[in-house]
Amino acid sequence: xxxxxxxxxxxxxxxxxxxxxxxxxCELGIDLDISRxxxxxxxxxxxxxxxxxxxxxxxxxxxxDYRNYGVMEGVPSxxxxxxxxxxxxxxxxxxxGNSSLNIMYDCIVRAMLLGVLEGxxxxxxxxxxxxxxxxxxxxxxxxxxxxxxxxxxxxxxTETGPDMDTVEKLVAEDETIKGMWCVPKxxxxxxxxxxxxxxxxxxxMKTAADDFRIFWDxxxxxxxxxxxxxxxxxxxxACTEAGNPDRVYIFFSTSKISFAGSGVAxxxxxxxxxxxxxKRMTIQTISFDKINQLRHVIYYKxxxxxxEHMKLHADILRPKxxxxxxxxxxxLAPLGCVYYPRPRGGYFISLDVMDGCAKRVVELCKxxxxxxxxxxxxxxxxxxxNDRNIRVAPSYINVDELEAAVSVLCASxxxxxxxxxxxx
Amino acid sequence: xxxxxxxxxxxxxxxxxxxxxxxxxCELGIDLDISRxxxxxxxxxxxxxxxxxxxxxxxxxxxxDYRNYGVMEGVPSxxxxxxxxxxxxxxxxxxxGNSSLNIMYDCIVRAMLLGVLEGxxxxxxxxxxxxxxxxxxxxxxxxxxxxxxxxxxxxxxTETGPDMDTVEKLVAEDETIKGMWCVPKxxxxxxxxxxxxxxxxxxxMKTAADDFRIFWDxxxxxxxxxxxxxxxxxxxxACTEAGNPDRVYIFFSTSKISFAGSGVAxxxxxxxxxxxxxKRMTIQTISFDKINQLRHVIYYKxxxxxxEHMKLHADILRPKxxxxxxxxxxxLAPLGCVYYPRPRGGYFISLDVMDGCAKRVVELCKxxxxxxxxxxxxxxxxxxxNDRNIRVAPSYINVDELEAAVSVLCASxxxxxxxxxxxx
Numbered sequence: 001x002x003x004x005x006x007x008x009x010x011x012x013x014x015x016x017x018x019x020x021x022x023x024x025x026c027e028l029g030i031d032l033d034i035s036r037x038x039x040x041x042x043x044x045x046x047x048x049x050x051x052x053x054x055x056x057x058x059x060x061x062x063x064x065d066y067r068n069y070g071v072m073e074g075v076p077s078x079x080x081x082x083x084x085x086x087x088x089x090x091x092x093x094x095x096x097g098n099s100s101l102n103i104m105y106d107c108i109v110r111a112m113l114l115g116v117l118e119g120x121x122x123x124x125x126x127x128x129x130x131x132x133x134x135x136x137x138x139x140x141x142x143x144x145x146x147x148x149x150x151x152x153x154x155x156x157x158t159e160t161g162p163d164m165d166t167v168e169k170l171v172a173e174d175e176t177i178k179g180m181w182c183v184p185k186x187x188x189x190x191x192x193x194x195x196x197x198x199x200x201x202x203x204x205m206k207t208a209a210d211d212f213r214i215f216w217d218x219x220x221x222x223x224x225x226x227x228x229x230x231x232x233x234x235x236x237x238a239c240t241e242a243g244n245p246d247r248v249y250i251f252f253s254t255s256k257i258s259f260a261g262s263g264v265a266x267x268x269x270x271x272x273x274x275x276x277x278x279k280r281m282t283i284q285t286i287s288f289d290k291i292n293q294l295r296h297v298i299y300y301k302x303x304x305x306x307x308e309h310m311k312l313h314a315d316i317l318r319p320k321x322x323x324x325x326x327x328x329x330x331x332l333a334p335l336g337c338v339y340y341p342r343p344r345g346g347y348f349i350s351l352d353v354m355d356g357c358a359k360r361v362v363e364l365c366k367x368x369x370x371x372x373x374x375x376x377x378x379x380x381x382x383x384x385x386n387d388r389n390i391r392v393a394p395s396y397i398n399v400d401e402l403e404a405a406v407s408v409l410c411a412s413x414x415x416x417x418x419x420x421x422x423x424x
Numbered sequence: 425x426x427x428x429x430x431x432x433x434x435x436x437x438x439x440x441x442x443x444x445x446x447x448x449x450c451e452l453g454i455d456l457d458i459s460r461x462x463x464x465x466x467x468x469x470x471x472x473x474x475x476x477x478x479x480x481x482x483x484x485x486x487x488x489d490y491r492n493y494g495v496m497e498g499v500p501s502x503x504x505x506x507x508x509x510x511x512x513x514x515x516x517x518x519x520x521g522n523s524s525l526n527i528m529y530d531c532i533v534r535a536m537l538l539g540v541l542e543g544x545x546x547x548x549x550x551x552x553x554x555x556x557x558x559x560x561x562x563x564x565x566x567x568x569x570x571x572x573x574x575x576x577x578x579x580x581x582t583e584t585g586p587d588m589d590t591v592e593k594l595v596a597e598d599e600t601i602k603g604m605w606c607v608p609k610x611x612x613x614x615x616x617x618x619x620x621x622x623x624x625x626x627x628x629m630k631t632a633a634d635d636f637r638i639f640w641d642x643x644x645x646x647x648x649x650x651x652x653x654x655x656x657x658x659x660x661x662a663c664t665e666a667g668n669p670d671r672v673y674i675f676f677s678t679s680k681i682s683f684a685g686s687g688v689a690x691x692x693x694x695x696x697x698x699x700x701x702x703k704r705m706t707i708q709t710i711s712f713d714k715i716n717q718l719r720h721v722i723y724y725k726x727x728x729x730x731x732e733h734m735k736l737h738a739d740i741l742r743p744k745x746x747x748x749x750x751x752x753x754x755x756l757a758p759l760g761c762v763y764y765p766r767p768r769g770g771y772f773i774s775l776d777v778m779d780g781c782a783k784r785v786v787e788l789c790k791x792x793x794x795x796x797x798x799x800x801x802x803x804x805x806x807x808x809x810n811d812r813n814i815r816v817a818p819s820y821i822n823v824d825e826l827e828a829a830v831s832v833l834c835a836s837x838x839x840x841x842x843x844x845x846x847x848x
Contacts, residue, residue, distance in 0.1 A: 056472045113572055261492065284568075287685040289686045
């Protein structure tokens with residue numbers, strides 16, 4: 001029976017049962033963390049060969065001594081490897097350092113101080129700059145906006161991506177809206193992949209700002225859990241067809257393919273955008289770590305090699321996602337007051353609980369020994385207006401541990417929801 | 425006989441001799457580049473072991489899995505290794521990515537958009553920001569200022585560092601002067617090391633701006649050519665003693681120790697500065713490449729290990745510096761119209777020719793097959809007001825090639841000076 005359909009006495013009894021169940025999981029002395037999307041040791045082990053695959057003999061076979069300065073835009077073979085994942089031509093691909101977040105940050109910095117292209121007004125010279133933020137979304141994106149005083153407007157997510165009716169209306173009316181964050185495939189945290197229609201509407205919508213940019217963080221581009229992965233439309237092609245080739249910056253990294261923190265990150269876009277970004281980057285640094293770029297090419301060969309490698313990750317991650325979803329199906333779905341998409345890839349499971357309960361769930365979990373991402377983190381300004389979204393990161397701990405952590409989470413959700421209904 | 429002491433007829437004859445000599449070197453079909461401070465292959469080979477020294481067994485011995493996210497401030501052992509070179513405590517050391525230039529750029533970006541510490545006005549909100557630029561200096565520093573519209577004021581270099589009388593006067597009077605570039609040891613391009621007095625005056629001078637920062641790019645900190653290297657006073661200690669601990673940002677990298685572009689770079693300073701920079705960096709990235717940081721520790725062990733390694737570099741570089749200086753001593757010094765310091769470390773030799781001749785020398789060299797750094801590059805806005813400074817980067821080519829390149833350079837200098845005197 002659904003919680004909201006219970007009589008007062010049924011609810012009272014249910015609350016006592018849930019309280020007992022919660023007290024029991026508290027006794028287990030659990031100490032687990034499912035707060036961050038970190039790969040676990042077994043996943044990292046898949047790429048141990050990366051550390052030793054490159055030696056002087058590899059350098060000797062190259063036409064350029066990649067140990068030295070230069071080649072700002074990245075080792076050609078690494079551009080060729082990552083270009084298909086960005087969905088752009090190798091010549092419009094920049095392979096950079098270890099962090100795609102850092103490239104995004106730098107793109108915003110350049111827009112703030114220099115404008116997005118020659119002759120465009122630097123955003124820092126404008127009285128107000130706003131970004132659209134599909135929410136729930138990635139906390140690190142929102143933190144960059146907050147850092148630079150960029151006002152964030154939360155956009156509801158639907159099962160096909162951001163609520164495009166609202167997006168189209170806002171960007172058409174408001175020229176202070178200069179950008180939008182998107183994690184278009186297996187979105188963080190819901191695992192939603194934007195539909196073709198959503199991509200086409202983003203590409204073709206009329207924007208009041210002529211320097212509007214979509215930050216297309218395709219972090220989970222090949223991070224499928226099943227052989228048949230979600231398909232995402234090529235956004236640069238869509239933008240180009242719509243006559244807006246400069247609208248989108250596309251980002252990607254191998255942080256969740258090779259080593260988190262020691263991977264390579266890349267950016268793609270129109271020739272205009274990439275030429276300009278490269279020109280600006282030559283002021284910032286002399287070159288990125290080409291040895292590490294080359295190391296990745298030696299180890300994974302090409303885009304297909306990376307995709308094959310991701311199947312090994314999927315074998316480790318799939319049981320974890322299924323463990324969480326099975327527990328939610330069995331223990332939470334019957335309550336009738338939770339919502340969770342079923343991601344087929346990515347790194348997170350998003351759980352919406354009864355309004356006003358997310359903070360309490362996180363608190364109850366903490367008291368029972370399970371650390372969750374702080375409630376609200378997935379929203380701009382860390383403010384979930386309905387206090388309902390919980391992000392679960394199942395990757396880091398093993399399946400047994402995850403079962404224990406999720407039992408705590410489910411017990412906490414049940415208790416928090418029953419508490420909330422009793423208050424009414 | 426010195427050129428300027430010659431009679432008109434002597435000068436005419438000398439010009440013809442120089443012209444003949446120049447024409448002869450043109451016939452040699454030389455094609456060489458001494459424009460950039462790039463290490464050569466033999467130097468890079470010294471660190472080939474770096475590429476394979478780290479494998480899973482190293483990771484297993486660490487208390488943290490450095491293949492994963494986290495440890496924003498850098499691997500503790502790498503902080504400990506680089507701290508003595510920065511002259512700061514390990515806890516006030518941030519080990520970052522592959523480029524110290526990038527850290528400097530980022531520090532300026534943060535100052536522009538956020539201010540140098542909590543509560544300080546972002547420089548981009550001020551009508552005017554100026555930097556002092558000891559000149560000749562490093563072109564890449566000046567390019568960052570130009571990128572962000574920071575007005576540069578050239579400061580003459582003396583044999584003990586920047587002209588401190590001028591520096592003290594300017595910073596005391598003008599609160600729009602927010603920063604100063606310094607390459608304090610084996611300065612680029614002159615190879616001058618700041619005297620203790622210069623360091624103390626920089627540390628203690630009164631500045632009108634309360635957010636004035638010295639960008640202390642100690643790029644050549646252990647890049648001695650001889651067993652007895654120049655000694656540089658610890659600038660953070662001097663600033664702290666003078667009551668200005670937050671005045672200085674200190675930078676260093678292994679770009680010219682391990683691999684150019686695949687080294688590690690670090691920053692040090694007061695606790696205030698470092699805490700704040702670290703806090704800001706956590707918005708920019710999740711962590712830097714800790715595997716590469718660890719690789720450097722495995723290979724070089726500690727600061728002493730790095731210093732030992734630099735002796736191997738010195739053995740390769742010393743003959744090159746001596747080749748250039750010997751040619752200058754024999755061929756240019758007798759002209760009586762050139763000036764060149766005798767660096768005991770670093771990467772460059774600076775040659776001042778007769779006023780108004782530098783561009784012509786670079787042109788003559790180019791026509792004879794030798795590429796030099798463009799004349800003026802070592803000055804703010806690429807404008808050498810006296811058109812006299814030439815930067816020689818002897819590291820990249822081998823000694824035989826360097827002899828050929830310098831013979832072209834000397835022939836070009838002689839011809840350009842004789843031409844100039846004949847004009848008068």
